[in-house]
Amino acid sequence: xxxxxxxxxxxxxxxxxxxxxxxxxxxxxxxxxxxxxxxxxxxxxxxxxxxxxxxxxxxxxxxxxxxxxxxxxxxxxxxxxxxxxxxxxxxxxxxxxxxxxxxxxxxxxxxxxxxxxxxxxxxxxxxxxxxxxxxxxxxxxxxxxxxxxxxxxxxxxxxxxxxxxxxxxxxxxxxxxxxxxxxxxxxxxxxxxxxxxxxxxxxxxxxxxxxxxxxxxxxxxxxxxxxxxxxxxxxxxxxxxxxxxxxxxxxxxxxxxxxxxxxxxxxxxxxxxxxxxxxxxxxxxxxxxxxxxxxxxxxxxxxxxxxxxxxxxxxxxxxxxxxxxxxxxxxxxxxxxxxxxxxxxx
Amino acid sequence: xxxxxxxxxxxxxxxxxxxxxxxxxxxxxxxxxxxxxxxxxxxxxxxxxxxxxxxxxxxxxxxxxxxxxxxxxxxxxxxxxxxxxxxxxxxxxxxxxxxxxxxxxxxxxxxxxxxxxxxxxxxxxxxxxxxxxxxxxxxxxxxxxxxxxxxxxxxxxxxxxxxxxxxxxxxxxxxxxxxxxxxxxxxxxxxxxxxxxxxxxxxxxxxxxxxxxxxxxxxxxxxxxxxxxxxxxxxxxxxxxxxxxxxxxxxxxxxxxxxxxxxxxxxxxxxxxxxxxxxxxxxxxxxxxxxxxxxxxxxxxxxxxxxxxxxxxxxxxxxxxxxxxxxxxxxxxxxxxxxxxxxxxx
Numbered sequence: 001x002x003x004x005x006x007x008x009x010x011x012x013x014x015x016x017x018x019x020x021x022x023x024x025x026x027x028x029x030x031x032x033x034x035x036x037x038x039x040x041x042x043x044x045x046x047x048x049x050x051x052x053x054x055x056x057x058x059x060x061x062x063x064x065x066x067x068x069x070x071x072x073x074x075x076x077x078x079x080x081x082x083x084x085x086x087x088x089x090x091x092x093x094x095x096x097x098x099x100x101x102x103x104x105x106x107x108x109x110x111x112x113x114x115x116x117x118x119x120x121x122x123x124x125x126x127x128x129x130x131x132x133x134x135x136x137x138x139x140x141x142x143x144x145x146x147x148x149x150x151x152x153x154x155x156x157x158x159x160x161x162x163x164x165x166x167x168x169x170x171x172x173x174x175x176x177x178x179x180x181x182x183x184x185x186x187x188x189x190x191x192x193x194x195x196x197x198x199x200x201x202x203x204x205x206x207x208x209x210x211x212x213x214x215x216x217x218x219x220x221x222x223x224x225x226x227x228x229x230x231x232x233x234x235x236x237x238x239x240x241x242x243x244x245x246x247x248x249x250x251x252x253x254x255x256x257x258x259x260x261x262x263x264x265x266x267x268x269x270x271x272x273x274x275x276x277x278x279x280x281x282x283x284x285x286x287x288x289x290x291x292x293x294x295x296x297x298x299x300x301x302x303x304x305x306x307x308x309x310x311x312x313x314x315x316x317x318x319x320x321x322x323x324x325x326x327x328x329x330x331x332x333x334x335x336x337x338x339x340x341x342x343x344x345x346x
Numbered sequence: 347x348x349x350x351x352x353x354x355x356x357x358x359x360x361x362x363x364x365x366x367x368x369x370x371x372x373x374x375x376x377x378x379x380x381x382x383x384x385x386x387x388x389x390x391x392x393x394x395x396x397x398x399x400x401x402x403x404x405x406x407x408x409x410x411x412x413x414x415x416x417x418x419x420x421x422x423x424x425x426x427x428x429x430x431x432x433x434x435x436x437x438x439x440x441x442x443x444x445x446x447x448x449x450x451x452x453x454x455x456x457x458x459x460x461x462x463x464x465x466x467x468x469x470x471x472x473x474x475x476x477x478x479x480x481x482x483x484x485x486x487x488x489x490x491x492x493x494x495x496x497x498x499x500x501x502x503x504x505x506x507x508x509x510x511x512x513x514x515x516x517x518x519x520x521x522x523x524x525x526x527x528x529x530x531x532x533x534x535x536x537x538x539x540x541x542x543x544x545x546x547x548x549x550x551x552x553x554x555x556x557x558x559x560x561x562x563x564x565x566x567x568x569x570x571x572x573x574x575x576x577x578x579x580x581x582x583x584x585x586x587x588x589x590x591x592x593x594x595x596x597x598x599x600x601x602x603x604x605x606x607x608x609x610x611x612x613x614x615x616x617x618x619x620x621x622x623x624x625x626x627x628x629x630x631x632x633x634x635x636x637x638x639x640x641x642x643x644x645x646x647x648x649x650x651x652x653x654x655x656x657x658x659x660x661x662x663x664x665x666x667x668x669x670x671x672x673x674x675x676x677x678x679x680x681x682x683x684x685x686x687x688x689x690x691x692x
Contacts, residue, residue, distance in 0.1 A: 025649075025650065025651040026648065188657075191539070191641065191650075192565070193537070193539060193563040193564065193565055194563050196649055196650075199641070199642070199649055199650040200649060200650065200651075203650050203651050203654045204650075204651040207651050207653060207654055212655070213654050213655065214654070214655040214656065214657050215638075215641055215642065215650055215654055215655070215656045215657075216641070216656070216657050216658075217539040217540050217564070217596070217597075217641060217658075218539065218563070218564050218565040218597075219538070219539055219564040219565075219596050219597025219600060220596055220597070220657065220658075220659065220662075221600060222597075222599045222600030222603060222662065223596065223599055223600075223659060223662040224657070226599065226662070229657075250563070250565050250566055250569065251563075251565030251566070251568075253568045253569055253572065254565060254567060254568030254569075254600065254604055257568060257603065257604055257607045258600055258603055258604075260607075261603045261606075261607070292561075295537065295545070295561055295562070295563060296545070296561065298644045298645070299644070299647065301645065302372065303371075303542055303545055303546060304371065304537075304542075304545040304546065304549050304550075304561055305371040305546075305549050305550040305553050307553060308549045308553055308559050308560070308561055309558070309559065309560040309561070310560065310561045310562070311534075311560050311561075311562050311566065311570070311575075312562075312563075312566075313566065313569060316566075316568065316569040316572070
């Protein structure tokens with residue numbers, strides 16, 4: 001399959017390497033977290049971001065926490081502490097908690113292992129998560145491609161591409177899949193304020209492989225639909241409740257309404273690690289609020305007056321009724337989602 | 347009435363003074379265009395912006411063009427040339443063309459005037475336009491206030507306040523009017539990408555007079571409505587067609603759909619100078635497209651990759667069916683707009 005050559009997380013010679021996504025597109029620079037604290041900070045500061053990628057990074061973070069353990073007792077203590085700590089890095093994407101549980105369970109599955117074997121098992125589970133995510137994204141691309149085949153252009157929000165996953169992306173996976181078949185779909189990327197993941201990341205990764213991309217502000221999505229410049233919207237997800245409600249980057253909910261009003265399909269693409277069957281609806285999903293300076297400043301430069309209030313939720317919840325289909329690694333889920341998601345997760 | 351102390355355009359000791367709105371909120375600095383070319387540039391570069399303010403500034407621009415005329419023949423030649431030239435500064439707001447025609451007509455109404463009297467007449471017409479706009483905005487405030495009275499918060503887009511008019515604003519006029527009665531309405535200002543007029547101008551002018559304001563990104567409008575944090579949306583306009591379709595700052599159309607979907611009233615506030623009865627519908631309104639660097643750069647700093655396409659329309663057209671009412675200086679217009687606008691303009 002066709003995809004950008006640069007994966008956001010790499011295990012290199014005994015070190016975990018992250019592309020520092022806060023520096024893109026001006027600079028492609030790797031950072032090498034050495035401690036669980038450094039990994040926590042990289043997740044919190046969005047040097048690594050995107051729900052699936054956060055999960056993978058956290059799994060490697062657990063390895064950083066336990067690799068220096070001097071006894072099995074110490075190993076399990078560090079593992080639990082690090083998992084609890086990493087879980088506080090960001091609240092919304094469920095892939096983070098899912099990945100931490102997966103690694104903890106792997107480390108506990110065979111109690112008779114030696115300390116060295118336990119450490120090795122944590123690392124191999126992190127690597128397995130990364131490989132599985134890559135395979136899931138590939139499958140999302142394969143299942144999603146027929147939905148987009150024949151269209152000339154789609155709109156996407158934030159970055160749900162290679163940079164948000166192990167590789168291939170979620171929302172962009174069908175675009176890459178079609179590109180691999182020689183079908184270049186035009187992608188409209190909205191810039192995604194406040195942190196410009198669409199402008200900085202999506203536009204950049206698509207351009208790496210020659211997929212045509214047009215950048216717009218978030219506020220231009222409606223007119224792009226009105227003028228029939230796109231024929232579908234496709235986004236990723238940070239958490240999907242049992243009823244199909246989707247938490248995703250702030251702005252997604254508005255796009256879903258606009259697509260609905262213009263009669264355009266609205267697709268969500270996500271692997272099984274993004275589903276949270278424990279939540280009946282999206283109302284229960286915790287939504288991260290971030291600092292006001294993301295909106296009042298640009299870099300170090302203030303752009304809004306001092307002393308005003310700011311509301312800065314990083315995510316919103318799109319009710320399932322606006323979602324045409326959810327594209328997963330096992331196939332395409334359709335309404336009623338309560339049933340289709342329940343069957344999918346069985 | 348309650349309003350910010352700073353008007354955007356002032357006639358001071360024989361000079362026209364503009365607040366340079368590109369520098370707000372970091373710096374409050376006046377510029378003094380001395381020639382019609384400098385006024386054209388101030389309008390084009392958005393140092394003065396907002397449909398009514400553009401019209402007033404252009405009227406003063408005509409005076410700058412004719413004040414050095416050495417004969418009546420030269421006066422009329424300069425007047426026509428300057429009007430044609432200023433009309434090219436920006437294409438969408440009809441107030442610009444309306445104001446130029448008003449001043450030209452005033453200069454031609456009494457052919458027996460002396461050269462000095464003709465020049466004086468151009469200046470007095472510009473000053474009259476400014477005074478009329480102030481009175482119209484005050485009346486918009488009075489007519490709009492009952493629609494917003496009793497609400498706790500409204501959402502506005504871009505800047506349709508004092509800084510966009512002679513004083514009092516259009517969309518913000520009812521907010522100031524209510525404030526004058528001791529009723530402080532909370533205003534949610536969306537930042538209005540790409541040029542951040544909401545963050546830089548609306549938040550700033552409201553804060554000047556102590557009206558509570560919360561800044562959000564454009565992409566947060568939907569969630570603010572979903573959570574019932576606002577009970578109405580109110581915006582200005584750059585041109586209103588005979589059928590009630592409204593051209594306004596990019597993003598307005600999307601907000602109108604979101605308000606519709608959430609069952610919230612969507613109000614447009616504009617003086618008679620913003621109506622263009624010569625256009626049957628909004629499809630005929632010319633929409634300005636601006637340079638890609640407004641989206642790919644922030645200040646001088648590039649934020650998007652090089653070599654990508656950008657779509658940057660500065661305005662969009664909201665179909666009349668999404669507009670609950672249009673608040674004018676003579677009263678509140680309701681659907682069907684073809685009739686109510688026709689009666690209003692009689």
